[in-house]
Each structure stands twice: as C-alpha cells, then as structure tokens.
Amino acid sequence: MKIRHIWSVLCKESIINQDDNLISIHGTLEELNVSLTSMDASSNKLPEKLSVPFNYEIVSFWIKENKKELAKAQIEYSLVSPEGKELFNKIQDMGIPVNIKRFRSRMKITGFPVTREGDYNFRVKIKEEGADAFNLVAQLPLEVKINLQEPPLKPQAKN
Numbered sequence: 001m002k003i004r005h006i007w008s009v010l011c012k013e014s015i016i017n018q019d020d021n022l023i024s025i026h027g028t029l030e031e032l033n034v035s036l037t038s039m040d041a042s043s044n045k046l047p048e049k050l051s052v053p054f055n056y057e058i059v060s061f062w063i064k065e066n067k068k069e070l071a072k073a074q075i076e077y078s079l080v081s082p083e084g085k086e087l088f089n090k091i092q093d094m095g096i097p098v099n100i101k102r103f104r105s106r107m108k109i110t111g112f113p114v115t116r117e118g119d120y121n122f123r124v125k126i127k128e129e130g131a132d133a134f135n136l137v138a139q140l141p142l143e144v145k146i147n148l149q150e151p152p153l154k155p156q157a158k159n
Contacts, residue, residue: 001128002071003096003103005137008060008124014106023104025059034114035147052112058140060124062103064096071096072129077107082118094126117146 012027034052064071078089088109096103120142125134 002065002069003073003094003126003128004063004065005124005126006061006063008058008138008140010122010140010142011057011059013055014057014059016104023059029056029142031143031145032112033145033147035149037149050114052114053110054112055108055110056112057109058107058122058124060105060138062094062096062105064101064103067099067101070098074127074134075105075107076123076125076127076134077109078123078125079113080121080123081113081115082120083115085115087113087115087120114144114146117144119143 009025010029011025012029014026015024016022017024032052036050058077060075073094075092075094076089077092079087081087090107090109092105092107094103094105122140122142123136124138124140125136127134
C-alpha cells in the first residue's frame with residue numbers, strides 16, 4: 001500500500017488558510033437533532049423521504065509512503081442507515097504528486113437523508129491505482145435524534 005490513512009473527521013466545515021496552508025476544522029459532528037412538526041402527530045411516523053437540509057464535510061488526512069513516486073487512488077464515501085442500508089455513495093479521485101508526502105481530502109455534502117432515529121455511519125474507503133477493491137479505512141458515527149412536535153394550534157375565528 002502506497003497511501004496510508006491517518007484520520008478522518010465529520011464536521012460542519014473546514015477552512016484552509018491561504019498563507020500557511022493549515023486547515024481549521026469547525027463544528028465536529030457527533031449528533032444531529034431533528035425537530036419535525038409537519039407530520040401526522042397522531043401516527044408518529046416519519047415521512048417516507050426525509051432529507052435534513054444542511055451542509056457538512058468529511059475531511060481526511062493521508063500520507064504517501066514513498067515521496068518520490070506519484071500515487072493515485074479513489075476515495076469512496078458512503079452513508080449507512082441504522083438498518084444497514086446505503087443511503088448515498090460518492091467517489092472522489094485522489095492524486096498525490098511526486099515530492100509531496102501529505103495529502104488532505106475534503107468531501108463536501110449537502111443534505112442528510114433520514115430513515116429513522118438511530119446511529120448512522122459514514123464510511124471512508126480507498127482503492128489505490130491497480131487495486132481490485134476498496135478497503136475500509138474509517139467509520140464515522142453520527143447519532144440522529146428525532147424530536148416529534150405537534151403542529152401549533154391554529155387560532156379560531158371569533159363569531
């Protein structure tokens with residue numbers, strides 16, 4: 001293996017400083033609280049398709065074993081529901097040039113599909129050039145809590 005995974009973080013955003021090339025990671029995510037009011041409060045059922053509208057990222061840090069070689073790979077990011085169903089899958093190409101040892105990848109994601117309350121897992125996999133399959137290098141858990149609220153009462157007209 002030419003490329004080694006060091007760490008991955010699920011966060012709200014990351015910013016790379018243009019002056020010194022340092023990365024700042026803001027708002028690491030461990031838990032997502034969702035409040036719902038648009039459902040039938042008597043049935044306590046989630047809508048069939050529910051996507052929470054927010055932006056977030058997976059930031060990963062990689063090291064190339066041989067600085068003098070070009071290293072290419074694909075990074076696969078996926079989200080798995082509490083039931084074990086894959087909710088999305090995205091692939092990103094990675095190339096670490098000659099004379100560069102360290103590499104950061106960022107996958108920016110919009111929207112979070114929710115099937116039910118529970119533990120969701122983001123999976124980070126890598127497939128180096130020439131390899132047959134992706135290898136799992138990180139799992140990032142996100143606990144989703146759902147707060148069911150009854151819709152506010154509508155004021156009634158007075159006669």
